[in-house]
Amino acid sequence: xxxxxxxxxxxxxxxxxxxxxxxxxxxxxxxxxxxxxxxxxxxxxxxxxxxxxxxxxxxxxxxxxxxxxxxxxxxxxxxxxxxxxxxxxxxxxxxxxxxxxxxxxxxxxxxxxxxxxxxxxxxxxxxxxxxxxxxxxxxxxxxxxxxxxxxx
Amino acid sequence: xxxxxxxxxxxxxxxxxxxxxxxxxxxxxxxxxxxxxxxxxxxxxxxxxxxxxxxxxxxxxxxxxxxxxxxxxxxxxxxxxxxxxxxxxxxxxxxxxxxxxxxxxxxxxxxxxxx
Numbered sequence: 001x002x003x004x005x006x007x008x009x010x011x012x013x014x015x016x017x018x019x020x021x022x023x024x025x026x027x028x029x030x031x032x033x034x035x036x037x038x039x040x041x042x043x044x045x046x047x048x049x050x051x052x053x054x055x056x057x058x059x060x061x062x063x064x065x066x067x068x069x070x071x072x073x074x075x076x077x078x079x080x081x082x083x084x085x086x087x088x089x090x091x092x093x094x095x096x097x098x099x100x101x102x103x104x105x106x107x108x109x110x111x112x113x114x115x116x117x118x119x120x121x122x123x124x125x126x127x128x129x130x131x132x133x134x135x136x137x138x139x140x141x142x143x144x145x146x147x148x149x150x151x152x
Numbered sequence: 153x154x155x156x157x158x159x160x161x162x163x164x165x166x167x168x169x170x171x172x173x174x175x176x177x178x179x180x181x182x183x184x185x186x187x188x189x190x191x192x193x194x195x196x197x198x199x200x201x202x203x204x205x206x207x208x209x210x211x212x213x214x215x216x217x218x219x220x221x222x223x224x225x226x227x228x229x230x231x232x233x234x235x236x237x238x239x240x241x242x243x244x245x246x247x248x249x250x251x252x253x254x255x256x257x258x259x260x261x262x263x264x265x266x267x
Binding site: 029037071073076077079080081083084085087088091092100101102103104105106107108109110111112113114115116117118119120121122123124128145147149151152 | 186188191192195196199200203206207214215216217218219220221222223224225226227228229230231232233234235236237238239242259261263265266
């Protein structure tokens with residue numbers, strides 16, 4: 001049947017995963033064989049998005065990087081990159097199956113500028129979630145948000 | 153061929169999305185001054201309009217849209233992002249827009265539904 005042929009083809013596709021390492025520079029994309037489709041539309045018990053753990057990861061990463069530091073325009077981009085890479089790596093280590101992870105870090109100088117931020121998503125609210133957190137000191141305001149999107 | 157049409161439908165067209173976003177921002181923020189009270193409303197309007205139009209494109213994607221509006225003040229703002237996804241099907245689109253009084257940064261992420 002035509003349907004069975006399509007299933008067999010998808011099983012042979014290779015998933016290309018890009019992960020950038022902050023201290024070694026960009027590593028080439030790694031190819032991993034994709035698992036055959038299982039048609040699971042909901043995460044199982046124990047496989048749900050671990051919001052609380054991720055929040056602790058974000059807070060500890062931001063504090064490690066930024067505690068005791070003053071805002072510096074030449075170093076802030078590096079801090080932002082290393083925070084988001086570190087958070088992404090540690091969230092990957094939690095090994096939540098079938099979740100795609102997006103991390104975004106924003107570092108702002110505390111200078112009295114007004115700033116407003118908003119977001120909207122079109123996704124499945126039963127499986128997809130986000131966690132955000134912020135870190136403040138006298139000169140730096142750092143906001144990190146992590147999205148977890150379930151892959152059907 | 154039917155297959156070529158399918159491939160076009162399944163990719164994330166960055167330029168098209170950028171145009172949609174820019175139109176909506178121009179329409180809403182145009183020549184306005186940064187206002188602490190009106191900005192949340194502008195953000196709601198722009199995000200809702202943009203997502204409605206993205207939805208109408210009828211592509212098999214989940215969308216996340218984030219928008220930040222900052223007053224022009226000389227303050228520094230840096231953003232970095234890291235992803236763990238499938239780079240052949242998922243995509244991101246960023247639009248930066250400014251006028252005399254404010255900066256506006258819009259991020260759109262599209263994650264493919266496996267079909």
